Amino acid sequence: MYYLTATNICYRTRNREILSGIDFELALGEFVVILGPNGAGKSTLLRTLTGFLTPTSGEIFLQQKKLGSYSIELLAEKRAVMQQQISLDINLSVFDIITFAKPQPSSLLTQSTNNSHYLADDTLCQILEMTECTSLLNRDVAALSGGEKQRVLLARTLYQIWDNSQEGTGIFLDEPTSALDLYFQQHLLKLIKQLSVEKNIAVCAILHDVNLAALYADRLYVLKEGKILIQGSPNTVMTHSDFLNWYNLDGGIHYHPLAITTPQIYLRP
Numbered sequence: 001m002y003y004l005t006a007t008n009i010c011y012r013t014r015n016r017e018i019l020s021g022i023d024f025e026l027a028l029g030e031f032v033v034i035l036g037p038n039g040a041g042k043s044t045l046l047r048t049l050t051g052f053l054t055p056t057s058g059e060i061f062l063q064q065k066k067l068g069s070y071s072i073e074l075l076a077e078k079r080a081v082m083q084q085q086i087s088l089d090i091n092l093s094v095f096d097i098i099t100f101a102k103p104q105p106s107s108l109l110t111q112s113t114n115n116s117h118y119l120a121d122d123t124l125c126q127i128l129e130m131t132e133c134t135s136l137l138n139r140d141v142a143a144l145s146g147g148e149k150q151r152v153l154l155a156r157t158l159y160q161i162w163d164n165s166q167e168g169t170g171i172f173l174d175e176p177t178s179a180l181d182l183y184f185q186q187h188l189l190k191l192i193k194q195l196s197v198e199k200n201i202a203v204c205a206i207l208h209d210v211n212l213a214a215l216y217a218d219r220l221y222v223l224k225e226g227k228i229l230i231q232g233s234p235n236t237v238m239t240h241s242d243f244l245n246w247y248n249l250d251g252g253i254h255y256h257p258l259a260i261t262t263p264q265i266y267l268r269p
């Protein structure tokens with residue numbers, strides 16, 4: 001039984017069809033990546049699957065219940081979303097940003113003489129450590145680097161649903177690694193993959209790096225001009241004879257030297 005199913009989703013705005021006839025499924029414990037060129041409709045699809053946009057037609061079920069019938073509070077317990085274009089140029093601490101989606105007991109905030117210092121609960125400590133955000137907790141979020149902000153947003157997404165994972169939860173990530181250096185791209189994608197398996201979380205991420213997607217995802221969807229062109233295992237999808245054409249790429253496909261069934265794209269110099 002799927003955590004989320006979408007059937008024949010269309011989304012139209014300003015007389016333009018941005019999504020057409022999308023069928024999508026996501027299971028608990030599964031890591032699914034949405035791929036596709038710029039403007040394909042990936043963020044619109046993610047916003048539709050998470051209830052931020054209402055499809056013009058089609059149906060979405062989250063744990064066998066219509067997505068539109070969830071209250072905001074219940075939806076926030078069932079799924080967390082890391083959006084691409086959230087602005088963090090605000091006067092809040094990292095603690096505030098991460099814990100915002102979940103009410104905190106006032107005991108977590110202690111006043112020192114001049115400054116406020118924040119005490120993290122066990123869950124928060126664990127998530128801060130995993131995302132390597134521990135040293136950032138008392139920092140002003142507006143002063144963080146782009147990569148630090150992105151790690152904080154991932155920590156926030158995990159924190160929102162962490163304690164509910166036994167009831168079945170999902171995380172939806174729009175380009176979660178776009179500002180990260182190579183170390184953190186690997187570290188956080190490995191972490192997400194591990195959490196999907198160990199905590200049985202459903203994960204759906206948009207990625208531009210098809211090679212990273214092939215290494216970590218269980219299943220890929222390729223979206224172009226608002227339509228799903230193909231879905232399946234990385235091997236099925238990336239070895240399709242049109243895969244490079246869908247991206248207009250001048251390159252080829254070979255296999256990863258260590259993960260020998262995982263296809264990787266190379267670009268022609």
Ligand SMILES: Nc1ncnc2c1ncn2[C@@H]1O[C@H](COP(=O)(O)OP(=O)(O)OP(=O)(O)O)[C@@H](O)[C@H]1O
Pocket residue numbers: 013014016018036037038039040041042043044045
């Ligand atoms: N509110 C809107 N009004 C009009 N057009 C929109 C709106 N939102 C998105 N679009 C258009 O829909 C198309 C899909 O946008 P979307 O952001 O979903 O693409 P994407 O695949 O996530 O792109 P990228 O990889 O560049 O982030 C684009 O052509 C975009 O300009």
